[in-house]
Amino acid sequence: MPDPLHVDLLRVDLLQAKNLCAGYGEMEILKTVDFSIREGSITAVIGSNGAGKTTLMRALSGLIATRSGAITFDGGVVSGLPAHERLEKGVALVPEGRLVFPDFTVHETLKVGAFSPRAHEGWKQRIEDMYALFPRLLQRKQSRAGSLSGGEQQMLALARGLMSRPKLLLLDEPSLGLAPMMADEVFRQLRTIRDSGITICLVEQNVQAALDIADYGYVMEDGHVKMHGPAAELLTMGSIRESYLGL
Amino acid sequence: MDQLASTQLLLSALVLASIYALVALGLNLIYGTMRLLNVAHGELMMLGGYTSFWAFELLGVGTLWSMFGAIALTAALGALCYVTVFRYVVRNRELAARLESNSLLIFFGFSIIIQNGLSIAFSADQRSYTYLNGIFALGDARVELNRLAVLGVGAAATAACVLFFRFSRLGLATRALIQQRDAASLVGINADRIQLLVFCVGFGMAGLAGSLVSMTETVTPFGGFPYTISAFIVIILGGLGNLTGGILGAVLLATIEIYGVALTSSAYRSILVYGVFIAILFLRPQGLLGRKMR
Numbered sequence: 001m002p003d004p005l006h007v008d009l010l011r012v013d014l015l016q017a018k019n020l021c022a023g024y025g026e027m028e029i030l031k032t033v034d035f036s037i038r039e040g041s042i043t044a045v046i047g048s049n050g051a052g053k054t055t056l057m058r059a060l061s062g063l064i065a066t067r068s069g070a071i072t073f074d075g076g077v078v079s080g081l082p083a084h085e086r087l088e089k090g091v092a093l094v095p096e097g098r099l100v101f102p103d104f105t106v107h108e109t110l111k112v113g114a115f116s117p118r119a120h121e122g123w124k125q126r127i128e129d130m131y132a133l134f135p136r137l138l139q140r141k142q143s144r145a146g147s148l149s150g151g152e153q154q155m156l157a158l159a160r161g162l163m164s165r166p167k168l169l170l171l172d173e174p175s176l177g178l179a180p181m182m183a184d185e186v187f188r189q190l191r192t193i194r195d196s197g198i199t200i201c202l203v204e205q206n207v208q209a210a211l212d213i214a215d216y217g218y219v220m221e222d223g224h225v226k227m228h229g230p231a232a233e234l235l236t237m238g239s240i241r242e243s244y245l246g247l
Numbered sequence: 248m249d250q251l252a253s254t255q256l257l258l259s260a261l262v263l264a265s266i267y268a269l270v271a272l273g274l275n276l277i278y279g280t281m282r283l284l285n286v287a288h289g290e291l292m293m294l295g296g297y298t299s300f301w302a303f304e305l306l307g308v309g310t311l312w313s314m315f316g317a318i319a320l321t322a323a324l325g326a327l328c329y330v331t332v333f334r335y336v337v338r339n340r341e342l343a344a345r346l347e348s349n350s351l352l353i354f355f356g357f358s359i360i361i362q363n364g365l366s367i368a369f370s371a372d373q374r375s376y377t378y379l380n381g382i383f384a385l386g387d388a389r390v391e392l393n394r395l396a397v398l399g400v401g402a403a404a405t406a407a408c409v410l411f412f413r414f415s416r417l418g419l420a421t422r423a424l425i426q427q428r429d430a431a432s433l434v435g436i437n438a439d440r441i442q443l444l445v446f447c448v449g450f451g452m453a454g455l456a457g458s459l460v461s462m463t464e465t466v467t468p469f470g471g472f473p474y475t476i477s478a479f480i481v482i483i484l485g486g487l488g489n490l491t492g493g494i495l496g497a498v499l500l501a502t503i504e505i506y507g508v509a510l511t512s513s514a515y516r517s518i519l520v521y522g523v524f525i526a527i528l529f530l531r532p533q534g535l536l537g538r539k540m541r
């Protein structure tokens with residue numbers, strides 16, 4: 001039997017950020033963040049409002065520029081690349097607030113989700129796969145994205161992200177504003193997606209649910225990584241239970 | 248009243264509508280994707296007009312050929328404008344926050360440069376030429392062939408653009424960018440490339456409109472301004488950034504203008520046009536097809 005510690009060492013980081021600094025205008029929000037995501041894992045990022053979790057996701061996906069430090073992904077440096085080029089390498093973000101295209105139908109949204117060259121092959125079949133994964137979207141196929149409910153928009157944003165055939169899927173608060181049943185459904189789907197070979201990193205307010213499905217967790221505070229460790233360990237730590245689980 | 252039902256008047260309205268539609272398309276594309284208000288649109292038309300005038304005078308080339316030259320010239324100018332100025336203005340976050348008002352000033356500068364450049368190069372003389380002036384009888388109406396050409400080419404070019412943006416891959420990407428910039432980058436759309444395309448198409452369609460108009464109207468360095476005004480009214484009617492709305496707006500303004508003048512007199516043209524403009528701003532500022540801002 002292989003030694004578990006040894007197996008763990010063999011697994012590689014799919015993404016690594018070193019001394020990452022980023023922000024908006026004059027404001028520096030992320031201050032030298034070190035962060036990594038293991039290939040094949042689910043990594044959770046938690047922290048109070050305004051801690052910089054969304055900013056981290058935007059910096060990793062390329063929506064905002066890296067001011068200093070470096071991001072490597074899948075063996076190459078990506079910190080200098082704009083978002084559309086990072087997507088081409090396999091980094092997809094399902095953004096906070098979903099950012100759907102309000103006037104596109106569900107079907108058009110999925111089609112535009114496969115816009116990048118890496119996603120082009122087999123896009124028609126992948127749309128069918130998305131309808132199988134999210135039957136609700138099939139029912140609303142011809143509806144305008146802007147007219148969908150919050151939960152449906154969340155599914156659409158997730159499906160749109162998957163249409164790009166990502167290696168790494170970043171999710172910013174996928175359960176925000178969802179009814180508990182819908183949120184459970186989303187968390188179940190994330191497991192399925194991970195099991196299909198896509199690495200996942202998610203930001204969540206629902207700390208218990210996030211750490212339950214995650215392998216590893218980061219706690220952010222005021223633009224820093226305050227703590228990190230295996231999800232199961234974080235769940236048992238008193239300070240986390242007090243600050244984020246209200247126990 | 249008989250006169251109002253005439254084919255003649257209907258044709259006039261359609262000819263004017265096809266020009267307005269072409270011009271509005273260019274404005275809408277550029278506004279929709281980048282929130283830039285191109286007040287130099289009329290001047291671009293005049294550039295297209297001069298291209299066709301000189302091609303006819305110097306080379307004896309007809310407008311139906313020289314219009315391709317007018318498109319190429321103005322599209323190239325669009326690419327130049329984008330690459331030298333607007334690429335940086337759109338990218339810079341601080342400048343981008345004040346984009347609408349800044350773009351107004353930048354384009355206003357362009358329009359003054361083009362006007363004065365044209366009058367230095369070609370003098371302020373009114374230019375016109377006679378081309379395709381045969382008369383075509385259509386029922387009880389008699390139209391010059393060149394006006395039919397304006398209608399045919401204008402409508403075909405508008406339709407081609409609309410179909411392109413509706414059905415092509417790049418069109419899909421452009422519509423995505425118009426709706427949600429960040430989400431567009433997140434699905435792999437290169438905003439920079441789409442913006443360059445939009446500048447070329449928008450400027451090129453203005454050049455085409457000018458080239459067509461030069462067959463029936465005089466061309467002068469300062470003749471573009473009324474077209475800019477009309478184009479703005481048209482896109483506000485149709486809802487800023489709404490491509491199909493712009494076509495509806497074009498038909499509507501042309502109808503009001505032609506039939507209104509027929510009912511009153513040409514002295515009332517400006518009053519009619521500005522009246523519609525002000526009425527729309529009061530009654531439906533989001534445009535006829537536009538949704539209320541959220």
Ligand SMILES: Nc1ncnc2c1ncn2[C@@H]1O[C@H](COP(=O)(O)OP(=O)(O)O)[C@@H](O)[C@H]1O
Nearest residue numbers: 024027029047048049050051052053054055056
């Ligand atoms: N577009 C923006 N411009 C300026 N400051 C911003 C912007 N977005 C977020 N911030 C600021 O950055 C900080 C971190 O925000 P964010 O990354 O959204 O936190 P979180 O997602 O953890 O709630 C906050 O102080 C917020 O006010």
Ligand SMILES: [Mg+2]
Nearest residue numbers: 053054055096
């Ligand atoms: Mg956030």
